[in-house]
Amino acid sequence: MDELDRNILGLLGADARMSVATLARRLKVARSTIQARLERLETGGIIAGYTLKLGEAAREGRLRASVLLTIEPRAQAGILSRLKAIPEVERVHSTSGRFDLLLQVAATNTTVLDGVLDQIGALTGVKSSESLIHLSTRIDRAV
Known part of the structure; x- marks a missing residue:
């Protein structure tokens, strides 16, 4: 995992519903880069799922x-x-x-x-x- 992966996880940790487009815009990278990173993080077992956090x-x-x-x-x-x-x-x-x-x-x-x-x-x-x-x-x- 590199800094971009950690930044993606940080943003998704705060809001798991954040779209790929919003992630790309906030991290100043292409949508395709975010999509590829998410797929790699999912298949590598880093992201096990997307969930809801109850208040x-x-x-x-x-x-x-x-x-x-x-x-x-x-x-x-x-x-x-x-x-x-x-x-x-x-x-x-x-x-x-x-x-x-x-x-x-x-x-x-x-x-x-x-x-x-x-x-x-x-x-x-x-x-x-x-x-x-x-x-x-x-x-x-x-x-």
Whole structure:
């Protein structure tokens, strides 16, 4: 990736709906150059897709939590397959350090969230869990 690729990604990160023509105009290059770069970034796996980023107004009414799991050795595959069946589990990251997995969970209310946390903690192979309820987003640079 060169500077032009990074600039394209930066502009699309701010507005994924930006047209090829607008990208070309802002970056002062030909439309065909932008189109070729986008195709290369897509086929190379740099751009995995174009999506919508919800604002705070859309996230109102949803409780979010990070759940830190310590799991039994060799239990990860089974736990991951069971986590996929829980719709409130949005993301799962493997980690280094004290915890093995970091989950991002979202629920409509505290009762649902409590049930989901109990369900996760009861999974076979989970040794311990720790939950952190998100109160507000102070910085969000996710692309």
